[in-house]
Amino acid sequence: MMSPxxxxxxxxxxxxxxxxxxxxxxxALQAVSRRQTAAATAAGAAAVPEDGITPELVVVLAAAAHxxxxxxxxxxxxxxxxxxGQETWSRVGRIDILRSHRMEPKR
Numbered sequence: 001m002m003s004p005x006x007x008x009x010x011x012x013x014x015x016x017x018x019x020x021x022x023x024x025x026x027x028a029l030q031a032v033s034r035r036q037t038a039a040a041t042a043a044g045a046a047a048v049p050e051d052g053i054t055p056e057l058v059v060v061l062a063a064a065a066h067x068x069x070x071x072x073x074x075x076x077x078x079x080x081x082x083x084x085g086q087e088t089w090s091r092v093g094r095i096d097i098l099r100s101h102r103m104e105p106k107r
Contacts, residue, residue: 053078 065073
């Protein structure tokens with residue numbers, strides 16, 4: 001018959017070995033995911049310039065402006081607006097300032 005200490009030691013050893021194996025599998029999956037992400041980023045970076053404005057986008061914008069205005073248009077500059085979430089605090093500040101300048105009508 002085995003002593004309870006030997007049984008506990010064997011059980012703890014098995015648990016630790018399985019946990020070590022799981023950690024190894026997770027690190028391997030993470031490495032594969034990083035490689036796939038790096039490959040996708042490299043493929044995507046070659047297709048889109050760093051500012052995100054492709055020659056096709058410039059052509060589409062010029063065609064849309066030509067259709068809207070009815071005359072030839074030359075696109076000289078494109079200004080890309082930031083997403084709304086990045087300017088939330090500054091927008092709230094501007095609204096507060098504008099509201100503070102309002103005058104109530106005389107009654």
